[in-house]
Amino acid sequence: MATVVMTSLDSKSRAASRGLSDIKIRNLFIIPTILFLIVFNIFPLIYSLGYSFTDFRASTNAPANFVGLQNYRELLNDPFIWSNFAITAKYVIVSVAGQVVVGFGTAMLLNRDIPFKGLLTTLLLLPMMLSMAVVGLFWKLLYDPSFGIINYALGLGSFEWLANPDMALYAVAITDIWMWSPFVMLLSLAGLSAVPKHLYEAAAIDRAGPLYTFFRITLPLVAPILMIAIIFRTMEAFKTFDLAYILTSQPTTEVISIRLYKMAFQEWQTGRSCALAYIVLIMVLAITNIYVKYLNKVKER
DSSP states (O other), X not given: OHHHHHHHHHHHHHHHHHSOOHHHHIIIIIHHHHXXXXXXXXXXXXXXXXXXXXXXXXXXXXXXXXXXXXXXXXXXTOHHHHHHHHHHHHHHHHHHHHHHHHHHHHHHHHTSOOTTHHHHHHHHTGGGGSOHHHHHHHHHHHTOTTTOHHHHHHTOTTOOSSSOTTTHHHHHHHHHHHHHHHHHHHHHHHHHHTSOHHHHHHHHHTTOOHHHHIIIIIHHHHHHXXXXXXXXXXXXXXXXXXXXXXXXXXXXXXXXXXXXXXXXXXXXXXXXXXXXXXXXXXXXXXXXXXXXXXXXXXXXX
């Protein structure tokens, strides 16, 4: 027995001598990664938090003066900032709801036995593999009132999508829905494929209708993974910038991230923009926390 143990230890020692020991792995990979995260993620967060309490402007050489909570008070009492938040909330609701309906509906169709199912799934995933800039420019051409294919297909003549203040936000949301519905579809498809088939067989024996089967079996079992998709997409939609900035410059599409960009890099109110960034961060965390609590309740059912 002792011979066997010694042989095993010797083999481990030889393996360790040939490869990397745990200490070497820690020194070569883990510690540099932690340092990288601290330098490029945590340090800027702490640094910008300090600036949010000052009147610092990056465009001048003037020193930063401590103003306490003045930036936060002014931002929270600014009706234009709340208007930007209202536009963002409207965009998030329309965009995420559209993605859930389209993505989940497509997943329901793909969950059936249809020809070329794998090829169709791959093709439907293509939009979310494109960059935001490419998608924005592509849809800008599609929305063009002169030669855009959307107006031609719908028979809308020279209808203005992006120049119309009432439609511009919806046009951006439609583009976002087209791009990110495949993400919801993919997660929903994974949830649907995990639903036990015997539940549907039992429902069929009891002669349950399609609506009863959907609301009593499918939706409750897929709800947790669907909630995860909604959490991810809400967080992304809340901080959307690229699509709205590329597609249109309407005041009605000025979501909070565009207001933050203008405040920081066009008006050069660095301290004030840092405070706004932290207000946005707190709101996103609060919304995510509400979703997570609801997700835990759904899991417990």
